[in-house]
Amino acid sequence: MAVRRVIAHLDADAFYATCHELLDPSLRGRPVIVGGSGPRSIVTTASYPARRFGVGSAMPMSRALRLCPGAVVIPPDRELYTTTSRRVWELVGAALLDAGAVYEGEDGPIAHLEQAGIDEAYAELVQIEKPLAFLRGLIADVREQTGIQLSAGISPSRLISKISSDLEKPAAFVVLSREQALERLAGRPLSIVPGIGPKAAETLAQLGFRTLADLTRADPAMLLQTFGESRGSWLAQVADLSVDVPLQPVRRRKSISSEHTFEEDVGPDPATGTGAPAPLREQIEKMAAEVAEAARRRSFRGRNVAVKIRTGDWRTYTRATTLPDYTDDAALITAEAVRLWEQHRPPEPVRLLGVRLGAFEHVERHERAAGDASGDDASPQLRLALE
DNA sequence: TCTGGGGTCCTAGGACCC
DNA sequence: TCTGGGGTCCTAGGACCC
Numbered sequence: 001m002a003v004r005r006v007i008a009h010l011d012a013d014a015f016y017a018t019c020h021e022l023l024d025p026s027l028r029g030r031p032v033i034v035g036g037s038g039p040r041s042i043v044t045t046a047s048y049p050a051r052r053f054g055v056g057s058a059m060p061m062s063r064a065l066r067l068c069p070g071a072v073v074i075p076p077d078r079e080l081y082t083t084t085s086r087r088v089w090e091l092v093g094a095a096l097l098d099a100g101a102v103y104e105g106e107d108g109p110i111a112h113l114e115q116a117g118i119d120e121a122y123a124e125l126v127q128i129e130k131p132l133a134f135l136r137g138l139i140a141d142v143r144e145q146t147g148i149q150l151s152a153g154i155s156p157s158r159l160i161s162k163i164s165s166d167l168e169k170p171a172a173f174v175v176l177s178r179e180q181a182l183e184r185l186a187g188r189p190l191s192i193v194p195g196i197g198p199k200a201a202e203t204l205a206q207l208g209f210r211t212l213a214d215l216t217r218a219d220p221a222m223l224l225q226t227f228g229e230s231r232g233s234w235l236a237q238v239a240d241l242s243v244d245v246p247l248q249p250v251r252r253r254k255s256i257s258s259e260h261t262f263e264e265d266v267g268p269d270p271a272t273g274t275g276a277p278a279p280l281r282e283q284i285e286k287m288a289a290e291v292a293e294a295a296r297r298r299s300f301r302g303r304n305v306a307v308k309i310r311t312g313d314w315r316t317y318t319r320a321t322t323l324p325d326y327t328d329d330a331a332l333i334t335a336e337a338v339r340l341w342e343q344h345r346p347p348e349p350v351r352l353l354g355v356r357l358g359a360f361e362h363v364e365r366h367e368r369a370a371g372d373a374s375g376d377d378a379s380p381q382l383r384l385a386l387e
Numbered sequence: 388t389c390t391g392g393g394g395t396c397c398t399a400g401g402a403c404c405c
Numbered sequence: 406t407c408t409g410g411g412g413t414c415c416t417a418g419g420a421c422c423c
Contacts, residue, residue, distance in 0.1 A: 117423045
């Protein structure tokens with residue numbers, strides 16, 4: 001039988017928009033949309049007043065402004081979000097440590113907390129005597145000290161907690177056992193499950209499974225047959241909400257990338273008639289330099305360089321190469337990226353270009369030789385995914 | 388409504404070695 | 406004359422998440 005867990009999913013409400021409201025209180029209560037202003041930009045975050053107009057994340061900005069012409073549009077400010085995020089999760093981590101929610105890491109005890117994005121995290125509260133009271137106090141403290149409102153879902157598993165925190169936003173505080181969740185979520189569409197995206201939802205719908213209750217009637221053998229070993233057995237466990245993956249308080253970044261979508265597709269150079277317009281190569285050089293700089297800043301050295309190309313018809317290619325040695329050398333990384341680009345540039349107009357560095361030293365060493373604890377940066381828990 | 392930019396994870400297949 | 410089985414490393418594509 002599985003170990004008892006008390007997992008909280010904590011998620012900041014309209015995080016980016018709230019960060020801007022804290023800087024400029026006159027924005028409060030108004031429809032705020034964070035996102036770019038170019039013809040191809042999309043909505044990153046909408047404040048709750050903007051959401052009432054039907055504006056949502058990942059929606060083209062043009063459409064968002066048609067739905068809500070009075071919205072205040074604010075360009076994203078990554079540094080602001082990173083700074084605010086760090087304050088929130090440091091506070092949460094300190095409170096967890098203080099209350100005894102401790103994870104024994106290789107380098108000593110740390111808070112039992114897994115950051116799952118810039119604005120969300122999972123906490124294991126099983127070691128805390130009165131977890132709900134603790135959590136209410138913590139959420140109040142975070143709001144008081146940072147201005148950020150956290151929504152919370154609390155359950156025996158991260159999957160149920162994650163779904164729960166979304167049920168009553170903003171300022172949700174939803175506590176469910178597995179049985180209660182099964183009952184409450186039975187009629188909900190499968191798309192509320194994180195991990196079931198548009199493609200899987202469509203495949204399942206064609207098989208006659210649209211809700212969680214539908215899925216409980218699915219034959220596990222059929223799911224395995226249709227979705228393969230790994231995803232099939234996962235789906236079978238989703239059906240009875242028994243998916244249970246322990247928290248991973250220490251995670252290591254696996255790649256650093258930079259990409260850019262052009263405002264208009266960039267076609268072949270009219271002067272030469274070949275597919276080698278200077279702006280494209282210059283863009284590759286620029287992004288390779290950014291990636292190298294970001295790696296150096298974090299003391300990461302990688303040996304896999306990749307270039308990503310999306311053409312006007314939305315087809316996407318990646319071309320990668322593995323270097324003989326790990327490197328953080330900007331000139332070397334740039335040269336490899338340019339070489340890949342020159343070798344593989346398509347004749348079609350280009351919509352997007354990207355450069356990625358991966359296969360980092362410490363990650364590989366860690367995966368290949370368990371027990372080798374060197375190569376870590378300080379305080380890994382606070383230097384997570386989206387920083 | 389024509390779809391950003393930062394990531395992670397999984398799968399499949401080929402090359403190569405024993 | 407046609408040919409195994411396992412393991413590792415690598416590339417490419419795609420689904421998905423925030």
